[in-house]
Amino acid sequence: MAYNLDYVRITDVKILIGGWTISDWGVDQLKISILNEKMEAAEDVKLARNDRKDLVEAGLVEEENSKCGFTIEFPYEEEKIYYLSIADKKKRKRIELKPEVIRRNNKVEARRGFAKQLVKCINKKNIEKGIKHIREHGVKGLKEYIVSRVNASAMPYGEWFELNKPTKKELEKQKKDKFEFEPKISIIVPTYKTPINFLREMIDSVIDQTYSNWELCIADGSEGDSAVEAELEKYAKQDDRIKYTLLEKNEGISGNTNAALKLATGEYVGLFDHDDILAPNALYEVVKALQEKEYDILYTDEDKITGDGKEHNDPNFKPDFSMDLFCSHNYITHFFVVKTNIIKKIGGFRPEYDGSQDYDLMFRCIESADSIKHIPMILYHWRIHMNSVAGDPASKMYAYDAGKRAIEDHFKRIGVKAKVEHTGLWGMYHVIYETPGNPLVSIIIPNKDHTDDLDKCVKSIINKSKYKNIEFIIIENNSTEDKTFAYYEKLQKEYENVKVVKWEEGFNYSAINNYGVSFAKGEYLLFLNNDTEMITPTAINELLGCCMREDVGVVGAKLLYSDDTVQHAGVVVGFGGYAGHVNMGIRRDDYGYMVRAQISCNYSAVTAACMITKKELFEQVGGFDEQFVVACNDVDYCLKVRETGKWVVFNAFSEWYHYESKSRGYEDTPEKLKRFEGEVAKFQKKWPEILEKGDPFYNPNFPIDKAPFTLG
Template sequence: MKKIKFCVDQAVYKNIPGHRYIKINGWILSSEEDTIQVFSVLNGKQIHHKRFAVERPDVQKKFKRQHVRLKSGFDIKIDLGEIVPEEYRLYVKKNGVTQKLYKLDSSDFAEIEDRKSLTLNVDGIYIDKDHIVVNGWSVSQTDRDIQFKVTDSQGEEVELSMELRKREDLYKLRLTDKKHILCGFKATFLYDRDKEYILEVTDTVDKKTLSLVPGELWKARRYEARKGFIIQAAKKFKLKNIYKVYRYIAENGVRGLKGYLIERINSNVKPYDEWFKEHQLTDKEIEAQKKKRFDYQPKISIVVPTYNTPLNFLQEMIESVQNQTYANWELCIGDGSEGNQELEEALRTYQEKDSRIKYKILPKNLGISGNTNGALELATGDYVGLLDHDDALAVNALYEVVNALQEADYDVLYTDEDMTSYDMKIHKDPKFKPDFSIDLLCSHNYITHFFVVKTEIIRRIGGFRSEFDGSQDYDLIFRCVEQAKQIKHIPKILYYWRMHENSVAGNPASKMYAYEAGKRAIEEHFKRTGVAATVEHTDLWGMYHVIYETPGDPLVSIVIPNKDHIEDLEKCISSVQERSSYKNIEFIIVENNSEQDKTFAYYEELEQRYGNVKVVYWKKEFNYSAINNFGVQYAKGDYLLFLNNDTEIINETAISEMLGCCMREDVGVVGAKLLYEDDTIQHAGVVIGIGGFAGHVFVGLDKDDYGYMVRPRINCNYSAVTAACMMTPKEDFLSVGGFTEEFAVALNDVDYCLKIREKGKWVVYNAFSLWHHYESKSRGYEDTPEKIRRFENEINKFRKKWKEILDNGDPFYNSNFSLEKEPFNL
């Protein structure tokens, strides 16, 4: 009899009152044709157990020749109740043959018995500039909340920022259940290299601790930084770059190259707090701003809701307004503290000393929206600015707003911001934002602070709505930008958001009601603007996934240039045909200069196999733009998807995700998230100016990495995306003359996107349309002298044509970021 191949990975005997069970997981080698039954015998009697099939791609890969089913894993749980386990046997019956897989006797139960209620797993610990970051997950068998705390070597508690995350991966592996799916965490705190730290995790019944030594982490960080830099550099290496390396070694030696690489790595790790201090106004600049007399001097009403505000917070907030270098302001405070005499006295004192300060004692606490509306009733200014009672403004905040208003009659203005420590002495976590980005706004409230709007607009829309408390600013911002004709982003850190235990900044997962209100704010925005879409939470709290409908399910024409490489083309086409849930598609294969007879035989077979595939023949020299323009002539669809032949669809909704965005009237181009074969990012948007012309961002990051401000993980706008996978309405394509044919090889996609931007339409990066891109397999890199000259010639043409955006900067890339370093670095 042939033995069944299997493995038991883990056996657990949990013995906690109310939570007594045996849990066993592992895998059984089986194919889709095999019949598998698993049963348990406890203390001599067959007993009911819960069994879940678990996906095990690792097993499938290890035994790839045996056609193992994906769900070859098992997770078995036996609830014990009051039963005392003495012996346990696990049996499997495969195709009628029974075999004992596993056994536990009383001595085994004594050895594996677990009376602890808390599980803590750490996925990674690393240093991010001036912070230590701990990623992991923790589950409690009790129904108590899990608490996190960090103390230093002197026993002093350290301010800790916590993010809780959904862990769908653990649920799929049956390592947690639906009830505990929000078990992932990211713990971040500011560190001192001379101290050691302890992370304590507790559910009040059980406790786990983790030692964190900055010196040891720095050693690991240097190694990982160098390794990561070399890996990313290797992915970008082309022949001409290798020649540069050889020349560099010849001139500077291997040690010199090593020093250069380390310098490149370390150049990007300057602590933000240090950068912040270097960019503060000098006393001379402050005095010059105070003396400045603008032609247009609007009054700005700053509205603040207060509720039992600590007096030190109140003082710092008010003084940050009084210290403004622009003087035509009023501070309007709506207080709902209900008889807080100490706070009322403080407000009265401030008002007596400065008539620009107004306050209103409300009859009761009306919530954050009601209290803010109370403050808004006092406003007499031309513009209204929003300020929270525990935050502060930079000294030049209002000056910069009014300075911007000299250039145009803006309806809405917003600035960059950062977070501060409790005492506001340390600045961290800067939010260097793009110019107005509607898709980013529909993914999360990236605008937040400092937000300024015309008073007439905020009154017209009716102020704040209490039913959106928790995300009342988000709802208000949507309604304001819907009314705005001109929106201005000021790329300066002008708002300081204080982190403390009661703020969303300090513990975002503590306010689930706020995220639900945020979801409703987006949904209401779509209702008002007539957009058919569904809004879902992502596994990152406060980030949303908008799924746009595709009314009428129009035909999508997929245009793929091809020269030989039929294995790549087959993988590309078959992956879309088999995996895509969107079926109204056609393929236009543009054959250009293939040299192998088998390629043409394959074309015939392909057209016979699929009724939606058409091969057309381009007989001139290679010109990417001209080839695709030629292919479009044969396209019957209203929407065009330009696709490289070395791509492969990953998720079944990849095309419908792109199409939903593309069918919006305000959108002209949609790009996708493209991954290398190792599931690191190849494309997640293009920024104009990087490298002197244009470059991809987030290259080499893991597909699940958050990146800067979570942009690789959510939909947002860029100036351009790659045409390796790019969708556009055919009407727009024809209206701008298609791809510009003078860009035969390089920058044709970026040029096309910029032409669409000139029409006033958005370019959208859709993070939920996932594809593998094996990159330039068909044509190779620009690695010969002739190709390099052609490439450089097209770059020069691009620089000449798009000089304005290169000079002024990409609107979707903050001007504080360097164009010379890796993207999103100061």
């Protein structure tokens, strides 16, 4: 028996459930019911069975079991517990339904992971569909296809927001909560001719905070705007936690904010714009996080609101701290909280960076910080209106030049040689690292026959690459065609930097590559599949320059199918109980979620189909783990590198075609699929913590059993 809950939602009067379930006994033998606390049938339950053609098309169920879907609705009482019961002739599953939990999470996680459901559903009758898709798109492609088909309808953000915001009851409880560490948080706001309705909503959102140890520090540069002055005076008289100063003249965004900073007496400072809104639990969640550790910096997720404040849209569900993403654009923005001693030590805001003054300040704060905490909750609402950057990025083009200078200055301060270019996307930057000393790069390519593919791969690099200090280590792996060996001989005669070494044993991707490394003379190792082709002439420069940073351990490339759709743009751990590619299948020029398919950023892993790493580091962590014969080896290696404290980087500016698994073939037989499942089981045993806690570079508001970057 297998099941999946597509949604569990709650209204003021009803609980609504939708999903599907199958059994070896047939769907007609399944009994679905709602039970009360006494394990008796609940009253007034409406149950409907429905057709799920999407599951048939995905190959998860046979045609005769297509009526496996169900929808349920029933009235509830707030304090009571209910159970969804699913039973066949042999098994029964009961899923607990607590109204309070449903309201907070808007879902009940199925007790079996998606991967287990998939394994349960693969059988002799539908394996042919799966094999066909594997042949065309690979195993990872099959997983992505199934996830996307089964979860094609993502929840709209507006609906998600309403279901996940704290209830009045929760907010009242927060007001009564006491923490061991209750720092004062100084919220600093520069105002300048702020529309009165926006000003009131901004101040009211601070007054409405469920955590009370705050002060609001406002510096007004409106130059005699009597309406603004009167409003500030009124609020300051009503609440002594509100401070303000009237500046003699407008000193610009940095000068005005520094004036507000001078009023701050709290242990922490929070940056707040004069026309935005804080969620009522924003400070509560910040202080709650500080009970774990007195972090130097904290930041939250955010969304945008319309001018009238009625609609929430365009959420930014951020990863945990990602240095390379931050160097590509200011993804942190709001809500940013930092220790007061840090912001004052670095000298506050610098007027020469007006427009991107926050970006510049954050770089300098980060350089002085030892700990950074991401709170994955929408706690800040950035208002969109005619004069805001949120509504029209082009309205402040000067800001992006200031942002470019902020990044350049950061690298100067830390001693990294790099130049920064605009990407053509507002506020997105391309950092180009120098390659001092031009070290030797050893390109490791396993190969079995398929000399046309290998030739295309090698020649594309030789003919296109702007980086020339390279050597090729081609690992001959049990080829059977005479022309293959003739090609090897010809290639080595033609190019002095090509060396073919022979692997005598059976196929083991990890062992073969480890063997190849033993012949490498380079300081850097570029692992490359034989079915790849260089697109951008600076592809190796991009990978190497980034990898030469002291804090970087692995860099992966952007890989495209032959039709210019994305095959690889980063790997998230957790999909299918193992890992999966994100932004897969989008067009080459598509942005991906939060533009992450077009810029450099950090992930927990990248694919070794095109991956560079330091040779010294490779040897330090023991190379590829040879228990992973075919799958999981690259993700495992990246996680080992992450344990050393170094970044894994996806570089979108290093582009290659990847024709995928031509030489070895696909995992397209029941035997190969069984081996793949076995390696996944080994991976799960080796890395239980990240699978349990979640990938730090994938926001936990995105369910791991849904299509990437979709809400459930």
